[in-house]
Amino acid sequence: MAHHKSALKRVRQDKKKRLLNRYYKKTTRSAIAKLREMEDHKEASAFLPKVVSMIDKLAKKNTWHKNKANNLKSKLTKQVSALEAK
Numbered sequence: 001m002a003h004h005k006s007a008l009k010r011v012r013q014d015k016k017k018r019l020l021n022r023y024y025k026k027t028t029r030s031a032i033a034k035l036r037e038m039e040d041h042k043e044a045s046a047f048l049p050k051v052v053s054m055i056d057k058l059a060k061k062n063t064w065h066k067n068k069a070n071n072l073k074s075k076l077t078k079q080v081s082a083l084e085a086k
Contacts, residue, residue: 021061021063024057024058024063025063025064027054028051028054028055031047031050031051031054032051032072032076034047035048035051035076035079035080036076036079039083039086040083041080041083041084041086044079044080044083045080045083045084048076048080051076052073052076052077055069055073056069056073
């Protein structure tokens with residue numbers, strides 16, 4: 001266990017940050033799953049920008065690596081575009 005005052009504060013901050021990161025990541029993963037299940041092109045294309053925004057925020061905060069974020073956005077955009085052909 002930490003002994004210095006600053007180290008104890010860092011432990012408290014890390015705990016809060018971890019909980020927030022878990023919440024944002026879980027929310028984003030749920031939104032991605034919801035988008036992948038959609039069959040209607042209009043509905044999916046309206047929901048895509050919200051999901052992309054969530055992914056960008058996670059990448060900006062280094063919660064997710066920027067390449068992972070870009071790969072996800074690319075795959076999701078491709079999938080939504082494929083719905084239009086159906």
